[in-house]
Amino acid sequence: MIALVTAAPASCMMPEEEPGRVRDVSPAALAALPQGVDPAFLIRDENGCYGVALEASEAPNGPPLRDATGQQVCDT
DSSP: HHHHHHHTTTTTTTTTTTBBSSSSSSSHHHHOTTTTGGGEEEEETTSSSSEESOOOOOOOOOBBOOOTTOOOOBOO
């Protein structure tokens, strides 16, 4: 199951009700996404701050998404 989740194409977004998974990604988060990383791997916490999911778990987690200045990308 983990292999299927990590191989999911961008058009196969996770349902909005899954904890942390993002459907409506901000332009700032897309701009900060490292080259080659699928936007489907973006997660957003309860504070509106983005990260990149590394594990397929019930509550996905991973490192924070940082912009070119090193600041974590958050929706305000």
